[in-house]
Amino acid sequence: MEKEYAIGVDVGGTAIKFGICSGEGDLLSEDEVSTPAKAPKEEILGKLEEIINKTVKTAKSRNLPISAIGIGTPGSVDLARGYLKGGTPNFANWKDVAISDYLEKRVSTPVFADNDANLMAFGEFAFGAGKNSKNAVFVTLGTGIGGGVIIDGEIYRGTYYAGAEIGHMSIDYKGRKCRCGGTGCWEQYASATAMVREYKSANPGNPVSNTKELFERYESGEAEAKAVLERVVEYLGAGTANIINIFNPEIIVIGGGVSQAGEWFIEKIRISAFGRAMGPSQENVEIKAASLGNTAGMLGAAAFALKMNRESGTGK
Amino acid sequence: MEKEYAIGVDVGGTAIKFGICSGEGDLLSEDEVSTPAKAPKEEILGKLEEIINKTVKTAKSRNLPISAIGIGTPGSVDLARGYLKGGTPNFANWKDVAISDYLEKRVSTPVFADNDANLMAFGEFAFGAGKNSKNAVFVTLGTGIGGGVIIDGEIYRGTYYAGAEIGHMSIDYKGRKCRCGGTGCWEQYASATAMVREYKSANPGNPVSNTKELFERYESGEAEAKAVLERVVEYLGAGTANIINIFNPEIIVIGGGVSQAGEWFIEKIRISAFGRAMGPSQENVEIKAASLGNTAGMLGAAAFALKMNRESGTGK
Numbered sequence: 220m221e222k223e224y225a226i227g228v229d230v231g232g233t234a235i236k237f238g239i240c241s242g243e244g245d246l247l248s249e250d251e252v253s254t255p256a257k258a259p260k261e262e263i264l265g266k267l268e269e270i271i272n273k274t275v276k277t278a279k280s281r282n283l284p285i286s287a288i289g290i291g292t293p294g295s296v297d298l299a300r301g302y303l304k305g306g307t308p309n310f311a312n313w314k315d316v317a318i319s320d321y322l323e324k325r326v327s328t329p330v331f332a333d334n335d336a337n338l339m340a341f342g343e344f345a346f347g348a349g350k351n352s353k354n355a356v357f358v359t360l361g362t363g364i365g366g367g368v369i370i371d372g373e374i375y376r377g378t379y380y381a382g383a384e385i386g387h388m389s390i391d392y393k394g395r396k397c398r399c400g401g402t403g404c405w406e407q408y409a410s411a412t413a414m415v416r417e418y419k420s421a422n423p424g425n426p427v428s429n430t431k432e433l434f435e436r437y438e439s440g441e442a443e444a445k446a447v448l449e450r451v452v453e454y455l456g457a458g459t460a461n462i463i464n465i466f467n468p469e470i471i472v473i474g475g476g477v478s479q480a481g482e483w484f485i486e487k488i489r490i491s492a493f494g495r496a497m498g499p500s501q502e503n504v505e506i507k508a509a510s511l512g513n514t515a516g517m518l519g520a521a522a523f524a525l526k527m528n529r530e531s532g533t534g535k
Numbered sequence: 536m537e538k539e540y541a542i543g544v545d546v547g548g549t550a551i552k553f554g555i556c557s558g559e560g561d562l563l564s565e566d567e568v569s570t571p572a573k574a575p576k577e578e579i580l581g582k583l584e585e586i587i588n589k590t591v592k593t594a595k596s597r598n599l600p601i602s603a604i605g606i607g608t609p610g611s612v613d614l615a616r617g618y619l620k621g622g623t624p625n626f627a628n629w630k631d632v633a634i635s636d637y638l639e640k641r642v643s644t645p646v647f648a649d650n651d652a653n654l655m656a657f658g659e660f661a662f663g664a665g666k667n668s669k670n671a672v673f674v675t676l677g678t679g680i681g682g683g684v685i686i687d688g689e690i691y692r693g694t695y696y697a698g699a700e701i702g703h704m705s706i707d708y709k710g711r712k713c714r715c716g717g718t719g720c721w722e723q724y725a726s727a728t729a730m731v732r733e734y735k736s737a738n739p740g741n742p743v744s745n746t747k748e749l750f751e752r753y754e755s756g757e758a759e760a761k762a763v764l765e766r767v768v769e770y771l772g773a774g775t776a777n778i779i780n781i782f783n784p785e786i787i788v789i790g791g792g793v794s795q796a797g798e799w800f801i802e803k804i805r806i807s808a809f810g811r812a813m814g815p816s817q818e819n820v821e822i823k824a825a826s827l828g829n830t831a832g833m834l835g836a837a838a839f840a841l842k843m844n845r846e847s848g849t850g851k
Contacts, residue, residue: 295815304815354694366781370686377783378670381815384780389811390708390719392773399813401776403706457708460717464700465682465781467693495705497715499611499620499697 224283225524226274228267229335229516230292232256232309232362236513237270239278239285240521244346246514248277260312264321271326288330289524290318291338291516295381301332304380309362331527335516337374337383340367342519343472347511352469356462357509358385360414360430360475364406364458368466374523386410390457408454411476418447430476434484448484456491463496463504474509482508540599541840542590544583545651545832546608548572548625548678552829553586555594555601556837560662562830564593572625576632583634587642604646605840606634607654607832611697617648620696625678647843651832653690653699656683658835659788663827668785672778673825674701676730676746676791680722680774684782690839702726706773724770727792734763746792750800764800772807779812779820790825798824 223242228235231254238249252270255262271288278285293307294314305314318332333341340349340357344367349355353372359365366385368375376382386406387399394403407413411430418433419426422443427433436444455473462471471492477484489506496504511518539558544551547570554565568586571578587604594601609623610630621630634648649657656665656673660683665671669688675681682701684691692698702722703715710719723729727746734749735742738759743749752760771789778787787808793800805822812820827834 370691375686377816378785379783379815379819381813381818382781382783384783384813384816387780387813387816388704388777389773390705391710392706392724392770394707401780401811401813402773408708454708457705457718461704461777464703464717465698467695467698467700469694495717497697497700497703497717499695500693500700500703502697503695 223286223525224278225521226271226278226285226288227517227519227521227524228270228288228290229338229520230254230263230267230290231335231516232293235266235270236517237274238514238517238521239274239283240518242522242525244518244522246518247281247283248274249514249517256310256313258312260314260316263313264316264318268322268325271322275326275328285328287524287528288322288326288328289338289520289522290322290330290332291335291520292318292332293335295379296333297380298333298376301330303332329524329528329531331524333374333520333523334376334380336365337367337376338519338523339365339474339515340369340519341374341523342511342515342517343474343509344369344519345522346518347515348472348507348509349470354466354468355470355472356385356466356468357472357474358459358462359509360409360411360473360477362410362412364410365475385458385462388458388461390454390461405454405458409451409458414447414451414476417451418444421447431479434480452487452491455488456495459488459492459506460495463492464500467500468504470505470507472507472509474511474515478508478512539602539841540594541837542587542594542601542604543833543835543837543840544586544604544606545654545836546570546579546583546606547651547832548609551582551586552833553590554830554833554837555590555599556834558838558841560834560838562834563597563599564590565830565833572629574628576628576630579629580632580634580637584638584641587638591642591644601644603840603844604638604642604644605654605836605838606638606646606648607651607836608634608648609651611695612649613696614649614692617646619648645840645844645847647840649690649836649839650692650696652681653683653692654835654839655681655790655831656685656788656835657690657839658827658831658833659790659825660685660835661838662834663831664788664823664825665786670782670784671786671788672701672782672784673788673790674775674778675825676725676727676789676793678726678728680726681791701774701778704774704777706770706777721770721774725767725774730763730767730792733767734760737763747795750796768803768807771804772811775804775808775822776811779808780816783816784820786821786823788823788825790831794824794828
């Protein structure tokens with residue numbers, strides 16, 4: 220079979236990452252531009268069109284024919300039409316966008332769009348820590364907590380493309396208020412942002428600016444960092460145990476902030492999660508760190524686009 | 536097409552309910568015997584064999600040919616082999632049982648076994664409040680909270696048949712201890728048992744013996760019952776919101792204890808759940824009371840057995 224290539228685009232709140240990916244998960248080019256997050260949606264679409272056209276040209280010059288383009292974006296996306304409905308608090312104008320329709324007319328290549336957390340999950344599933352599994356749940360600890368659920372090899376999206384919001388599973392019905400309107404959402408406790416915030420309350424005179432610093436202070440034996448991470452591990456364990464009891468997956472892959480820590484951190488999460496989850500539900504369940512880092516979104520978008528393009532027959 | 540009939544058996548901790556059901560969901564006979572819950576598993580199997588043989592005979596005499604037998608049981612069941620692995624705290628000897636193998640040899644009809652909460656869900660899905668949906672989550676408020684998840688018309692069981700344990704989703708990571716070993720499990724807050732217990736703490740001098748009484752006291756305007764049910768509604772809302780955010784189902788069906796209350800109670804759960812769940816995830820999601828009462832398990836077992844028997848071709 221001839222080699223297949225796709226462009227994977229990962230639209231984030233601060234940067235748009237994009238690259239040329241092979242069907243085997245090789246990333247053959249990689250670039251990024253800053254996201255005009257406050258601009259009208261037309262300007263964001265224009266930026267995407269520009270990026271894609273430029274990358275298609277690069278691919279041609281390198282003799283890498285592009286079969287499809289995959290785009291991951293925050294918010295809920297109606298898969299059938301590649302239509303972004305929206306729902307991202309920090310990305311106000313980026314909603315009600317016919318992403319696939321708009322771009323396909325302009326770039327002459329099939330375009331498939333989905334939620335970014337779904338596609339990060341699909342990247343790890345296709346090429347990373349979840350490879351060779353059939354049922355897997357992916358948890359990304361970043362600004363929030365992104366969730367992706369793979370059931371029987373397919374991304375689970377919910378009836379109206381608004382499921383798998385694992386970061387908005389409440390682990391305390393009377394707990395912290397969330398930006399989504401909910402109470403006690405997991406991401407208010409265990410996202411990278413929440414970890415940094417929790418450390419700041421514990422040590423206001425000398426805060427950390429990111430989880431990397433937090434992990435470094437932990438590893439250097441600092442008492443505040445130790446106390447904070449011990450609490451965080453319990454939050455992570457509680458949410459992970461819920462995932463185990465609800466999905467009984469083969470594997471849970473944790474990415475984002477934690478990739479800066481070592482295997483010791485994943486082991487702590489395992490101990491907490493397995494201490495909380497039901498006996499039969501946790502049997503044979505693996506908990507692993509993500510392996511693709513911040514290329515998971517691009518690779519997942521590309522793998523998804525190639526899969527959708529194959530399944531739609533001779534292209535859309 | 537000729538009419539199909541199955542025997543549905545619902546093995547509970549106190550009673551074994553069984554009946555003859557048509558493929559259209561008519562219950563043509565219905566009976567129950569008490570469960571020898573503390574007896575060795577051989578005795579429980581013997582009881583099932585006796586029930587089935589008796590019911591097959593009844594069916595024959597009424598000219599209702601039985602194509603298959605479905606058995607719902609607490610615990611996790613390996614679907615491929617109809618093998619009960621176990622995992623039910625209150626049913627100690629009822630584990631490691633080759634239910635289908637044992638019975639098939641003795642009753643000369645294909646036997647299919649699955650988890651009871653799954654089959655109750657499947658009953659409501661096939662014939663009850665979830666009819667005509669494709670993605671639905673069923674929540675049964677009883678001694679514990681039973682969960683059943685239907686995705687694209689199929690029961691979701693998890694990789695190792697130990698998923699959909701929605702009652703053991705924690706809604707408070709530092710909350711009440713659960714009999715499963717977990718902390719803050721939903722069933723410790725919102726099962727029928729938990730409601731009765733919570734009322735007892737509020738009004739120790741005059742407790743209720745079941746949720747029916749609790750609802751009656753609420754409806755008569757009693758202050759303690761009102762305060763307790765207001766808290767319970769928040770617990771129910773928190774767990775239901777999690778289900779909405781995680782599964783984004785078409786419908787959530789709530790059964791068990793609540794069926795004794797009126798639509799007012801479901802409406803309170805809706806208000807709490809929709810007040811907590813994410814905007815995009817809750818759009819178009821329905822929350823309804825179960826409609827089959829305590830026949831859901833039997834009907835679901837029968838519907839499941841007929842479906843499995845059809846899908847296995849000419850019988851097992």
